[in-house]
Amino acid sequence: EIVLTQSPATLSLSPGERATLSCRASQSVSSYLTWYQQKPGQAPRLLIYDASNRAPGIPARFSGSGYGTDFTLTISSLEPEDFAVYYCQQRSNWPLTFGQGTKLDIK
Amino acid sequence: QVQLVESGGGVVQPGRSLRLSCAASGFTFSNHGMHWVRQAPGKGLEWVAVIWYDGSNKYYADSVKGRFTISRDNSKNTLFLQMNSLRAEDTAVYYCARDRSSTYVDYWGQGTRVTVSS
Numbered sequence: 569e570i571v572l573t574q575s576p577a578t579l580s581l582s583p584g585e586r587a588t589l590s591c592r593a594s595q596s597v598s599s600y601l602t603w604y605q606q607k608p609g610q611a612p613r614l615l616i617y618d619a620s621n622r623a624p625g626i627p628a629r630f631s632g633s634g635y636g637t638d639f640t641l642t643i644s645s646l647e648p649e650d651f652a653v654y655y656c657q658q659r660s661n662w663p664l665t666f667g668q669g670t671k672l673d674i675k
Numbered sequence: 676q677v678q679l680v681e682s683g684g685g686v687v688q689p690g691r692s693l694r695l696s697c698a699a700s701g702f703t704f705s706n707h708g709m710h711w712v713r714q715a716p717g718k719g720l721e722w723v724a725v726i727w728y729d730g731s732n733k734y735y736a737d738s739v740k741g742r743f744t745i746s747r748d749n750s751k752n753t754l755f756l757q758m759n760s761l762r763a764e765d766t767a768v769y770y771c772a773r774d775r776s777s778t779y780v781d782y783w784g785q786g787t788r789v790t791v792s793s
Contacts (some may be wrong), residue, residue, distance in 0.1 A: 602773075602779035611770055611783035612720065623781065625748075655720055659778040662734045664710075664722040 569639040570594050570657050572667035580675040589670045592654035595652075596636045600660040603632055603641045606669075607652045616641060648674075677701040677782045678749060679771045684787030687761055694785055697754040697771030705729070708774030711756045713767035714786075731745065739765075755778070761791045778790040 570596040581587055591601065604612040614623040615670040616632035619639060629644040643650055651674050656667040683695040697709070724745040726736045731780040733745050744757040754771055768788050773782040 600778050604780075606720075611785055612780075613783070614779065614781050617775070617779050617781075657720075657779060659723075662725075663736050664725070666720040666722065669719045 569663055570597060570658050570665055572576045572658055572665055573581045574667035574670045578671045580652055580673050581646055583646050583648055585646050587646055589641040589654055589673060590674055591639040591667050593637045593658060597658040597660035599635055600658055601639045602657045605652050679782060679784035680787045681771050681784045681787035684789045686790045688793050689762060689791055691761055692759045695756040695769055697784060699752045704752040708777060710772045710774055711745060712772055715767045721764055745767045763791050766791050
């Protein structure tokens with residue numbers, strides 16, 4: 569099973585700042601890395617697929633990068649609605665696995 | 676628009692069974708694989724199972740293998756999860772989710788809560 573490790577566990581920033589979230593895989597997942605956003609009481613929402621492709625309707629301030637074992641989700645300028653929990657997910661191999669999440673909260 | 680509506684959750688005693696359903700609409704259900712993903716209270720996301728668009732392949736998380744069965748009825752646009760021998764650690768919100776390219780989920784339902792408790 570491929571383990572995904574997200575860092576930091578919590579990131580405290582202010583609106584307008586840049587956020588950089590990391591996801592590291594225990595072995596290569598090629599570009600089969602996905603990012604989701606989840607707000608309290610809501611289902612997750614797809615943000616980025618195949619490491620760097622924004623899902624339809626996702627604002628351009630969200631971007632993804634990386635290949636192999638190291639991946640980054642960047643939010644260029646935080647909006648109030650961006651404060652949430654972010655999960656990475658891989659399906660290079662079964663089982664599909666998620667990282668433990670990074671909570672982005674308001675400083 | 677794509678809609679996924681789960682049902683069948685509730686409170687159940689350890690060792691008992693429960694069957695979850697997910698009604699799909701707004702897309703051609705028979706063209707897509709489908710997943711169940713769960714989230715224990717205050718915890719992260721845990722993938723549970725996947726079924727191919729035609730039901731020909733199924734994969735399970737080790738934590739549920741042999742106890743849970745995923746199935747689908749393409750004539751009724753419905754996904755199922757039969758959960759047997761339930762344990763306290765199965766307590767979670769269970770999400771139905773649409774597969775994309777066998778690599779990620781692009782749509783999620785709102786979830787149904789399962790509580791396993793005596």
